Each structure stands twice: as structure tokens, then as C-alpha cells.
Amino acid sequence: MTQYFIRRLLLIVPTFIGITILVFVITRFVPGGPIERMIAEAQQASMQSGGMTQSSGNGIGAATLDQDQIKQLEEYYGFDKPVLVSYWDWLVKVVHFDLGVSTRYSDPVWDTIKERLPISAFYGILTMLITYFISIPLGYMKAVRHNSHFDHVSSIVVFIGYAIPSYVVGIILLVVFASNLEWFPMGGFYGDEFEDMDSKLEQVADVFYHAALPLLAYVAGSFAVMTFMMKNSLMDNLAADYVRTAIAKGIPFKKAITRHAMRNSLIPIATHFGNNISVIIGGSFLIEKIFNIDGLGLLGYESIVERDYPIVLGVLVISAILQLFGNILSDICVAAVDPRVQFR
Amino acid sequence: MSEVLLKVKHLATEFDTEQGIARALDDISFEVKAGETLGIVGESGCGKSVTSLSIMRLLPKPAGNIVNGEVNFKGQDLVNLPADDMHNIRGNRIAMIFQEPMTALNPVYRISRQLNETLALHNPGMSKDDIQQASIDMLKRVGIPAPERRMKEYPHQLSGGMRQRVMIAIALLCNPEILIADEPTTALDVTIQAQILKLLKDLQKETGMSIIFITHDLGVIAEVCDRVLVMYGGRIIEQADIFTLFDKPSHPYTRGLLNAIPRLEKPAKETLSTIPGMVPSLFDFPPGCRFQNRCEYVQTRCEQETPDLEMHGNDTHQVRCFRFKELVNL
Structure with a gap:
């Protein structure tokens, strides 16, 4: 197993060179x-x-x-x-x-990225956590109450969230809750008075106050896949022979699910886990644009439009490395939940 | 006469499917006595597994439901027993082993956990060390070499025969009064099958438990059972002790089954005899006798009335056929 992961780590090098060389060459040939x-x-x-x-x-x-x-x-x-x-x-x-110097700002690329990274990571990690916290219990409840009213209604809600592009959700939220009702701010990562606030607590509250709407826009579309993956995988496992064995042993149905079916159902979710890493950092430039958040997504998009190649490549380096490590992390997660997986 | 442990009376089970309601069991009545092995034989879809799942109340929910009858286990009607009491019976007093040892164990947990869990559940006061020791002893009893090492392994590291032994060990941990074995050897190759059958017989001798043995293999029935139920289309069509059934099969279906077994003493390369036609689906059974469309002795009466399960000869032999008495001489 250790050998396998060492080999995977070494493979990162050629893959990384392949990705960057491709993009580098492309930047040379675009008009x-x-x-x-x-x-x-x-x-x-x-x-x-x-x-x-x-x-x-x-x-x-x-x-x-x-x-x-x-x-x-x-x-x-x-x-x-x-x-x-x-x-x-x-x-x-x-x-x-x-990573060189930005052609647009004349700042070192790394400094520019470093400035944006925490903002994107903040949204990305929160979105991922919220998605898991909603999807896994929701998928569980939907599987256990398959075909009930709860199941149907939640499916409708989930699919509406999935069908509407996140930037449309963002705009709707902005119009309704920020512009009309004025419950939430129009955008930005924090308010103008942020620097003058007395306590850390107030500052944290301010960040979350500003984050509420964009987070909703991020989350709305993200949990459909995970919820249904969880539901279907749990349903498969509920029908599995070993769950019947567990009940035949005298374990009550509910406990048979939580003790036996759940862990098996988490295997496909675990496969997915590492891929989230790059998504975390990437962010959506549309949502960042709508809510005026200076994240990496927006930075990447703008630097492509402005032909700021050092930044384009810089963002690429960061996301490629994260994606490559994410894949290995997925493998580790799968091996952790499924003893049958033997990496050689 | 030994004590009757389980008395199934007029049991009927239905499945609510998209094509309508399918009656998978109809008027099933039989008894299981202490220490005996009762075989249930029939082809796929005849209701033999549904019978066992109905007794254990393990029918797939919400589709499968017992709609009539009772399952009397030492005075308690299992059909209407509260769920909590049922949990105390399952795995403790009535245990079950299944057809597919490959999938019947949870793939992500070690053997030790899957054994210990059952003991801990039904013996709340037992210490962890005692449970572990009891599990190891049980693995030894079912013939697993190096049980201490096997305890630490996962199901995928064991062969099919080993896994079925582990299943048997789990089932017998709490000394059940009845073991329901639902095609326990079907997925195993013939030599392993013989080992498992011998193991079950030996364990029965040790513990005195009753076994309900479900199979489609008459050879297996002949080897392990004291009495046999033959099922067709969700009904019992013949019931007899093992010798009577093989000597004097009385229902045309049972006769057809026994004739279909190739015999050593018959000349080779002779065409095997078969029962013509197919089992109709549960939705298409004709009124009257369910075997009528495949029966060579069919009469108009068979198409109109359902024959009862009638006594025949000695008191253990019952047949569901209008013409069985004439057929004896044919």
C-alpha cells in the first residue's frame, strides 16, 4: 500500500509537467x-x-x-x-x-494569489462542509423513507436547486434579500467598518453576514449529486444480503442501517472526496462576480481575458497540484472505508 | 412423539407489485418438531424462500406482507408479535443462514465483529473477553482452522465454504431452537456442499436443534431431511416423511420431479424425462389446481376446484390432488 502511494506521488511530477506544458504552449499560440x-x-x-x-x-x-x-x-x-x-x-x-510577476499589476503572482486564496478557500470549505452535512443525512432519510411524501418533496427541491444555474440563484438571492428586503449586504467579503470593529467575534459575524447569500448560491446546486449518490447507494445496501443477515441476527432495522449499511454506502462518497479539493479553491467566477468577492475564480477569469499569463499559469499550478493530491486523497479515503481495496 | 416447536397455520403472504398483488404463499400449514429436519423443496419461485422469510418476518418491506394465518412458535404467534420481541427471537431462538455466503456477510467488517455482535446483542451481561472466546470456540466447532487468525480477517479473505461456515457459526452462537437454512449449499461446489451438510447434521446431533432446510435439490433433501414439504406455485402439494416421499411419491408433480433425476441403473444416453411447460407467473395461475396446465392426468374438475391437502395412507403423508389414489397404480 505504501509502495502504491509512493508511486502515485512520483507520478505527480510527469502529470504536472504535462498539464503545464500544454497550457504554456497554448498561451503562446492564442492571438x-x-x-x-x-x-x-x-x-x-x-x-x-x-x-x-x-x-x-x-x-x-x-x-x-x-x-x-x-x-x-x-x-x-x-x-x-x-x-x-x-x-x-x-x-x-x-x-x-x-511564479513570476503579473503583467497587469506588476505584483508577484504568488502575492496576488495568496491574497485571494483564503477567500476562495473560506467559501469552498464551507460549501463542502454544508454540502456534506446536508447531503448525507438527507440522502439517508430519503432512502429510509423512499417513496414517501418527504422523499418526493425533497426531490423536487433538490432538483430545482440543481436545475437553476448557481449564478441565477445568486442573482435572485441578491435581488430578493439584498436589494428588496435589505436583509443582507449587496456583496463584498466584509463590510466597510470591518477594520474598525472592536472584537474578533464581531468581525467573524460580519464575514458570515456577508457570506450568507453567496454560500446559499454555492450550496443550492451542489448537494443534488451528493444527496442522490447517498440515497441510491444506501438503497442498494439496504437491499443487500448482509443487511438481511444483520436483521436475521436480531438487530433492529434502524440499527442495521446505521451499523451495517451506512459504512458501505459511504464508499462512493469517499471516492468523490478528493475531487472536492480543487473545487474548493476554484470557486465560481460568476458567483464571485455577482457578489463582488475577490476570489481565485474571478482572478483566473480576468487574467485569461486580460492575457495575464503569469497569473493564469500561477492559478493553474495551484489547482493542478491540488487536483493531483486530491486524487491520491480519494484513494486513501476509499482504502480507509473499504478493506477490500488493495492498492499494489 | 417429540414436542412441536413451530406450527404454521394457513399462512398466506402477498407481494404488492406494480403489476398488482401477487399471492406468493397460499394456505401454508405445517409443523416442525424438536430435533427434526424438515425439508422444503420446489423450483424457483414456488414460495419456499418466502415461507422462511415469512416465519422470520424478514419479507422485503413494504411490498411483502403476511395477509393471513399464524406462525405459532411455542405458543407465541410470530405474525403479530411486537417488533422488539421479534428482535429477541431472531438470531437467538430462531436463526437463519442464506444461499449466498459471498454477499451475506458485511464486506467492511472483520469476522470477529460480525460474530461478537450477535452474542453481545442477545447476552447483554456477557464480558467482552467471554464473547471473543465464545466466538472463537464457535468457529472451531464449525471446522474453521486457526480461528484466532480468521477472526481478524475480512469476509473477502475467506473462501465460499469458509464463509458459509462463518454464517453457520453466527447462526448457532446463541444456541437457537430452530435453524432455517435457505439453500445453504446451492452456491457451493459439490465437495464443499457435502462438507457443509455433514457439518449441519453433526451440529444438530450436538445441540438437538430443529432445522428447516430449503432447497431445490432432491439429492440434498434425501441426505439430510426427516420430513419433506413439496411446494408448487405458493402451495404445499405434498408432505411426507422422507422414505414415503421417495418410495411412493403421490402428486403428479413430485412424481415428475423424481422421474427427472437421471439414474445410474438406467441405460446411458436415454432422453431425460421432464415436466412439460413452465411455471406460470404468480399473476397467471389458473383457478383450481395450480399444476393443471402441466399435468398429464388433468381433468375438468382440476380446472374448477382447488384440491385440499388430503391425508394419504400413514398419518404423515398428505397430498393435494384429486386423483392421487388412482395414480398410485399407474
Whole structure:
């Protein structure tokens, strides 16, 4: 088993290189890049300022960056070298925990990500916890009371939540509870008075006050899959021979479920567990946009639009590593609940 | 005459299915005496397993329901017993083993837990060490080598025969008065089957328990049973002690079954005799005798009236057929 996991850990290296090289190459071939964007920005700036300072007379010449400047920029960001060479340079830097500098903010990528990471993780972890806390008991109750009114009504609710895209849920929540009823704030991670609050408790309360609506939007769509996975897997196990054996031993039905069927039903849920890790961090840029939350999802999306490749790659590095470790974590979870699983 | 432990009277069980209500058991009556082995034989779907599940009240809920009759276990009617009292009987005074040893044990728990659990449940005062020791002793009794090591293993680490032995050990932990064995050897190969049958017989001799042995295999019946019920279409169609049944089968169905067994003394390569046709589904049984459409002796009466289970010859032999008396000479 240990051997298996060591092998899995070692496999992370080539997989990681594969993922990043692919994205790196793609960034080279998509039209437009950080340099072009800078040139365009410089053009815009000079046209505006040019309009006002026409008398100074250096008009068109200053409108674009000159060749030297462009060359300097290309050199700085590594665009002057062949793809693989600059990929290698980038990779060496990554290994030294240097993700480069954002072309947009001129800040180190890692600092930008570090700023956003806790926000996304906060929402991601809470969403996951809430989802598990709702899905497992709900799935359990639905399985035990299969075909009852409770089962039907909860199915309808779950499917409505699943069918409506989370950003629509977000907008509805925003309109109803923030705009019309004014029960919750319109957005942001915390309020304007956050820094002035006296106690930690007040600050925590403020964060949750702001988090209520976005969390609801995240959770609404997320527990359908898990709930039904739990319900179906428990139903399968309730019909299993070993549950009948347990009852034939004299164990009351309810205890036969909690002691015997539950653990077997959690196996598919455990398989799923590791995959959540990357979702946690990823966040949804739409929900972040709607609620004005500066999370990683929004950062990733904006940096793609703005061709801020160091950030794009930086976010990719973080999420790829999390996903790869998440897969191994899934395997460990499965091995923990199912003794039949033997990794070799 | 030994004491009657279990008296099943006019038991009827129905399943509520999407195609309508299926009567899986109809007017089942029989007795189990202390220390005897009663065989229940019949083909798939004849109701033999449903009979055992009805006695144990293990019918799949909410579809399966006992709609009539009683199951009298030493004066208590199990059909109407409160759930809590039923829990005390199951696994303690009436135990059961199943057909599929591969799936009947919980795959995620060690053997020790699955054994100890039963003892702890029915003997609340017993200490952990005593329970562990009793479980190990029981594994030894059912012929499992190195029981201490087996206790620490998971079901998937044991062979089919070993698992069935573990199932038997679990069933016998609390010294039940009746053991219901629902096709315990069907999933095992023939040599293991013989071992398990011998084990059950030996354990019965030791403990004096009664066994209800359910199978579709008349060879197995001949080996272990004292008395036999033959079921067809949810009804008992013949009931006799083992020698009478094999010497003088009286219902056309039983005769057909016995004729279908290939015999060593008959010439080889002769076409095997069979019972023509198929068992109708539970929804399509004709009124009257349920065997009529496959019976070579069918008469108009068989299509209109249901024959009763009638006494035949000695007091243990009963047959559900209008013509059994004439058939004896055919």
C-alpha cells in the first residue's frame, strides 16, 4: 500500500509537467498577449493625452511603444525565446517557488494569489462542509423513507436547486434579500467598518453576514449529486444480503442501517472526496462576480481575458497540484472505508 | 412423539407489485418438531424462500406482507408479535443462514465483529473477553482452522465454504431452537456442499436443534431431511416423511420431479424425462389446481376446484390432488 502511494506521488511530477506544458504552449499560440495588450494600452493612453497636449507636437511618435521597449518587455517576460526554452525557465522558477510577476499589476503572482486564496478557500470549505452535512443525512432519510411524501418533496427541491444555474440563484438571492428586503449586504467579503470593529467575534459575524447569500448560491446546486449518490447507494445496501443477515441476527432495522449499511454506502462518497479539493479553491467566477468577492475564480477569469499569463499559469499550478493530491486523497479515503481495496 | 416447536397455520403472504398483488404463499400449514429436519423443496419461485422469510418476518418491506394465518412458535404467534420481541427471537431462538455466503456477510467488517455482535446483542451481561472466546470456540466447532487468525480477517479473505461456515457459526452462537437454512449449499461446489451438510447434521446431533432446510435439490433433501414439504406455485402439494416421499411419491408433480433425476441403473444416453411447460407467473395461475396446465392426468374438475391437502395412507403423508389414489397404480 505504501509502495502504491509512493508511486502515485512520483507520478505527480510527469502529470504536472504535462498539464503545464500544454497550457504554456497554448498561451503562446492564442492571438493577443500581454505585450500586445500593453501596446494597445499605451496607444489608448497617448491618444487621450495626445488630444490634450497636441501643441507639444510629438503626436504619432509617442503613440506606440518603440521597438526597443517592446524588445525589453519580450525579454522580461521570456517571449523572445523558443517556447520550450522559456517553459524550462518558467519551470525552474516555479520549482524555486517563484511564479513570476503579473503583467497587469506588476505584483508577484504568488502575492496576488495568496491574497485571494483564503477567500476562495473560506467559501469552498464551507460549501463542502454544508454540502456534506446536508447531503448525507438527507440522502439517508430519503432512502429510509423512499417513496414517501418527504422523499418526493425533497426531490423536487433538490432538483430545482440543481436545475437553476448557481449564478441565477445568486442573482435572485441578491435581488430578493439584498436589494428588496435589505436583509443582507449587496456583496463584498466584509463590510466597510470591518477594520474598525472592536472584537474578533464581531468581525467573524460580519464575514458570515456577508457570506450568507453567496454560500446559499454555492450550496443550492451542489448537494443534488451528493444527496442522490447517498440515497441510491444506501438503497442498494439496504437491499443487500448482509443487511438481511444483520436483521436475521436480531438487530433492529434502524440499527442495521446505521451499523451495517451506512459504512458501505459511504464508499462512493469517499471516492468523490478528493475531487472536492480543487473545487474548493476554484470557486465560481460568476458567483464571485455577482457578489463582488475577490476570489481565485474571478482572478483566473480576468487574467485569461486580460492575457495575464503569469497569473493564469500561477492559478493553474495551484489547482493542478491540488487536483493531483486530491486524487491520491480519494484513494486513501476509499482504502480507509473499504478493506477490500488493495492498492499494489 | 417429540414436542412441536413451530406450527404454521394457513399462512398466506402477498407481494404488492406494480403489476398488482401477487399471492406468493397460499394456505401454508405445517409443523416442525424438536430435533427434526424438515425439508422444503420446489423450483424457483414456488414460495419456499418466502415461507422462511415469512416465519422470520424478514419479507422485503413494504411490498411483502403476511395477509393471513399464524406462525405459532411455542405458543407465541410470530405474525403479530411486537417488533422488539421479534428482535429477541431472531438470531437467538430462531436463526437463519442464506444461499449466498459471498454477499451475506458485511464486506467492511472483520469476522470477529460480525460474530461478537450477535452474542453481545442477545447476552447483554456477557464480558467482552467471554464473547471473543465464545466466538472463537464457535468457529472451531464449525471446522474453521486457526480461528484466532480468521477472526481478524475480512469476509473477502475467506473462501465460499469458509464463509458459509462463518454464517453457520453466527447462526448457532446463541444456541437457537430452530435453524432455517435457505439453500445453504446451492452456491457451493459439490465437495464443499457435502462438507457443509455433514457439518449441519453433526451440529444438530450436538445441540438437538430443529432445522428447516430449503432447497431445490432432491439429492440434498434425501441426505439430510426427516420430513419433506413439496411446494408448487405458493402451495404445499405434498408432505411426507422422507422414505414415503421417495418410495411412493403421490402428486403428479413430485412424481415428475423424481422421474427427472437421471439414474445410474438406467441405460446411458436415454432422453431425460421432464415436466412439460413452465411455471406460470404468480399473476397467471389458473383457478383450481395450480399444476393443471402441466399435468398429464388433468381433468375438468382440476380446472374448477382447488384440491385440499388430503391425508394419504400413514398419518404423515398428505397430498393435494384429486386423483392421487388412482395414480398410485399407474
